[in-house]
Amino acid sequence: MELQFNEGERAFREEVRAFLLDNIPERIRQAVYEERPLPRDWMIEAQQILNSAGYAVPHWPIEWGGRVWSPVKRAILAQEIDRNSVPKPLPFNVTLIGPIIAAFGTEDQKQRFLPGIANLDIWFCQGFSEPNAGSDLASLKMSAIREGDHYRVNGRKIWTTYAHEADWIFCLVRTSREERKQQGISFLLIDLETPGVEVSPIQSIDGFHHLNEVQFDDAIVPAENLVGEEGKGWDYARYLLGQERTSMGNVGFSRRRLERSRALAGEAAGERSETLLGDADFLRRQTWAEIRLKALEITQMRVVASAPVQGADPKTSILKTEGGELLQEAADLLLDTMGPEALTAGFPAGIGPEEFYGIDERSGILSAYFSSRKYSIFGGSNEIQRNILAGSVLRLGRKR
């Protein structure tokens, strides 16, 4: 065992950190640190800077921009990006659709999409969830009927993050009715400009608009936009689950939040002592969160260092729930540094993000507190993860 980063890994971390600090504009890092939503062009700007250094898609195949870096190095990169308040490369692009096209797409699809996905010249959003297919994703209904050289697409996707900013959407669609609901699902790429596709906004409780509903009414989609084989969509979606786990624990992000809560509590007045950080109660919670973070960092590296398992991998579920819960705990702590000033730190209700910017350097905290509830809901809720751990892993209540 080698329980610490070796010299090469430490040098790599320094190199990454120096690059990020030198090249990502301060205004972008400041906005990320304060958890204010970024304008679209800032996200693109940041991803293009990362991509120019080979930092956007190191986990991809080499011919499409990947690097021959160990998983440990990739995890270090992901952590440094988050920790230094650099916007993550758009996950829908680089961890979801990119690897799917790279693994299952046609040569044409790879040529057409992968460079743009890596460079965020093409912005993809994820069309999996439907009004009646959330945790039970396989019950999805959106249909794509093959008619000659195209599909006729009807149905509705919901909770589609960034659909209003995106150029394309990748969808799980039903291409045939089969005995098992996991069968007959296919993976389709759809240009959001297609007639019959309509994106409508869903306002969320953090005061912003990131979520959308996407309605498809007789949208005609070229058959060449099918990824892989018809009816194999579910397998491709599951393939994703076992893939990029180097950033799944969000450890860099939790660290950034905890560094911030420690800093803010050091400046805030306390109840029992001069500063809030000196308050036994707050300090104990902050410290417990830091202890959990350290464990999570190690869990993250254990997962990274182990070979991916196909199917239910307990480590993935543990990493996802622990990572999400720690982000939530850190958001609780951030909220609790504000005392009565939480009320006027700034909340984007009824005003656009532009006006909301910079009201107060803590203006993003309340939004972040509310929106952090999502970490235990999306991408397989904490209840679903625990069902996996209890059922597939511990085999509770099942015959051996």
Added chain:
Amino acid sequence: MNFDLSEDQVLLAEMVGRMLGDHAANDRRDPGAEWRDCLGQGLIALPFAEDQGGLGGGHEEVMLMMEAIGRNLSQTPYLQSVLLAGRVLALAGRMELGDLLDGAQRHCLCLYEPGQRYRWATPATRAERCAEGWSITGAKVSVPDLDDTCALIVPAATAEGLVLFLLPPGISGVTLDIRPAPDGRTAANVNFASVIVPVDAAIGDPAGNEALLAEALDGAVLASCAESIGAMERLLDLTVEYCNIREQFGAVIGSFQALQHRAADMLIAIERARSITIYAASMMDAPAARRSVAVSAARALVNRSSRFVGQQAIQLHGGIGLASECAAGAYFQRLTVLETLLGDTEHHVAAVERSGGLLAA
């Protein structure tokens, strides 16, 4: 002991519930209209003594009112203008209470200051005597429900001690920075630059003002607990309703034991909050120090329950819980604001700690 409501209390609860419920059912809800209805129904006068023009309602009546406000997510500034500012006017025996009771004027109490958390008793805002009366300079933060039509009550340090100043709306030297609050209401930061007021703008007696404010604040904190309880109960109802209609995996999600147990835990958290709040209500006539500790114990536990209930209500709703169109979010937001409004968990637990705990109480 007897925890039953009297006949009059039942009637009051029904009346308020119906009135605010009607407003809640209105798509174009108007907090101003709710305030006017409260006025019309005598609810603004409810907590004040009869010899001051009030109806002589006690803490129990106020709590029924506040529970209904919480349950219906009413944005009427009752807590601020009746229970805080109005109570200060009443305790100080000021004539201006009449303006509140007849609807001519709404008042707001400016308690907190930048970077000082909940230390309202030692303000950095100062007032000096001058030829015209007093000159006030300083800043207050996070005054809920304040708009430019409101009169202000401003605690300031003076050479004579803590003085409360009553400022009419629009007075020169006062600037309001009104911001949207996370619960759909507004709150303001207020700046005072050499604000000149006449001698009779000073309310109360400097030697007694801290105790006066503490008494008003304790009553308001107790009332805020009732609002949180009303909001939590409704939020749990909404959550249970949703769990019983939402289907996944061919069953209503309310049939999944993990969610059943969570909802049961939410119920336990709410009942805990209700009991400690009843305890605090029973201590309102106790000596000031014991009263304050009881109120702090209540708010601390109500805060803790609110956080659990609010967060878990969103969890049980799944994605839709994050959408503004779903009512759960608005309850979660209001509960979160109530957690910080009149002392957060840290503040109130510290107060109970300082008193030496509750076993002797």
